[in-house]
Amino acid sequence: MQPMDGDSDSFEERLRQRAKTKQSHPLDTVPTDPGLRPRGKIPNTPLAASTLAFLLGIVFALGFITFAFGGFDRFWWTTYQLGFYLAAWAAFHWGEFAVTAGWNRDKCSIDSFLLENGSQYHIAHSIAIAEYLLTLHFKPSVKSHPYVSQVGIVVVVVGQILRSSAMIHAAQSFSHVIAMRKINTHVLVTDGIYRWFRHPSYAGFLYWALGTQLVLQNPVSFLGFLVVLWRFFAQRIRAEEGYLIRFFGDDYIQYRKRVGTKIPLIP
Numbered sequence: 001m002q003p004m005d006g007d008s009d010s011f012e013e014r015l016r017q018r019a020k021t022k023q024s025h026p027l028d029t030v031p032t033d034p035g036l037r038p039r040g041k042i043p044n045t046p047l048a049a050s051t052l053a054f055l056l057g058i059v060f061a062l063g064f065i066t067f068a069f070g071g072f073d074r075f076w077w078t079t080y081q082l083g084f085y086l087a088a089w090a091a092f093h094w095g096e097f098a099v100t101a102g103w104n105r106d107k108c109s110i111d112s113f114l115l116e117n118g119s120q121y122h123i124a125h126s127i128a129i130a131e132y133l134l135t136l137h138f139k140p141s142v143k144s145h146p147y148v149s150q151v152g153i154v155v156v157v158v159g160q161i162l163r164s165s166a167m168i169h170a171a172q173s174f175s176h177v178i179a180m181r182k183i184n185t186h187v188l189v190t191d192g193i194y195r196w197f198r199h200p201s202y203a204g205f206l207y208w209a210l211g212t213q214l215v216l217q218n219p220v221s222f223l224g225f226l227v228v229l230w231r232f233f234a235q236r237i238r239a240e241e242g243y244l245i246r247f248f249g250d251d252y253i254q255y256r257k258r259v260g261t262k263i264p265l266i267p
Contacts, residue, residue: 028046029044029045029046029049029101029108029109029110029112030044030109031106031107031108031109032106032107033106033107033183035177035180036107036109036111036175036177037109038109038110038111039111040110040111040115040116041116042110042115042116043110044109044110044111045110048110049097049110049113052097052110052113052115053094053097056090056091056093056094056113057090057094059086059087059089059090060086060087060090060091060094062083062086063082063083063084063085063086063087063088063089063090064083064084064087065083066078066079066080066082066083066086067080067083067084067087068083071083076136076137077133077136077137079136079143080149081132081143081149081215081216081217082129082132082133082216084149084153084156084215085128085129085132085212085215085216088156088160088208088211088212088215089125089212091160092160092208093113093114093115094113095160095164096112096113096114096167096176097112097113099164099167099168100112100167100176102168103167103168103171103172104167104171104172104174104175106172106185107172107174107175107176111176112176114176120228124221124224124225124228127221127224128212128213128216128218128221128225129216131216131218131220131221132216132217132218135218142217143216143217145217148214148217149214149215149216149217151214152211152212152213152214152215152216152217153211153215154211155207155208155210155211155214156207156208156211156212156215157211158207158211159203159204159205159206159207159208159209159210159211160204160208161204162193162197162200162201162203162204162207163200163201163204163205163208164204165192165193165200165204166193166194166197166200166201166204167201169189169191169192169193169194170189170194170201172185172186173185173186173187173188173189174201178236178239178240178243179243179247180243182246182247186247188244188247188248188251188252188255190255190259194259195259196259196262197259197260197261197262198255198256198259198260198261198262199233199237199240199261199263200262202233202236202237202261202263203261203262203263205229206229206230206233206263209225209229210222210225210226210229213225230263230264230265230266233263233266234265234266237261237266241256
């Protein structure tokens with residue numbers, strides 16, 4: 001049966017309303033800025049986001065239980081150091097998505113987990129785990145300095161708090177991708193944690209990453225992380241501040257003079 005003209009208009013209107021409702025559904029994770037649309041291989045759907053959160057939760061739980069119980073003697077590799085490392089890694093990636101979803105939803109997508117940071121990122125963490133396990137197996141005495149791991153735990157926690165606080169305080173002015181154009185919600189944040197750190201999210205991640213290698217007592221990976229991350233942030237800060245000066249002019253120049261990055265050798 002063919003619909004009458006009035007019914008046809010009503011049907012089309014319902015379709016438009018349904019499409020509008022679908023686009024604004026609170027579970028959608030589609031950034032409003034086309035430049036921030038996800039480009040990774042993981043589908044940008046609520047199902048994918050919930051699955052990743054579930055898997056990260058499992059890794060965190062297993063790691064934290066191992067850490068809380070001081071490791072398990074049944075397996076030589078189930079140490080509290082490795083448990084903390086896995087829990088910290090899972091918490092970091094879940095936290096990136098959670099904070100973005102909570103305080104910067106317009107930029108939230110599956111990419112906010114930062115699980116597709118590139119092959120170098122995953123290779124670095126794989127090498128760190130391999131260094132720890134190989135050294136632990138063949139020369140366990142190298143890993144017998146608990147105070148080093150304890151310092152590392154503190155550094156990891158401080159780094160995580162610093163990064164998450166920076167993202168929360170900056171809110172919509174924060175982006176995982178360098179902003180190349182100024183939008184209405186983009187403001188110069190100079191208070192809160194930004195009163196003491198010019199780039200607290202970068203400093204937080206640097207200290208978090210170095211802290212994980214102190215926990216594992218990995219001298220090779222510690223130096224590798226330090227060199228690679230320092231070079232990356234030095235270049236990124238230089239590029240980002242070029243845009244910030246263009247956006248905010250003398251206000252940013254004066255802010256840069258007052259507040260340092262608190263990253264060694266990057267003023």
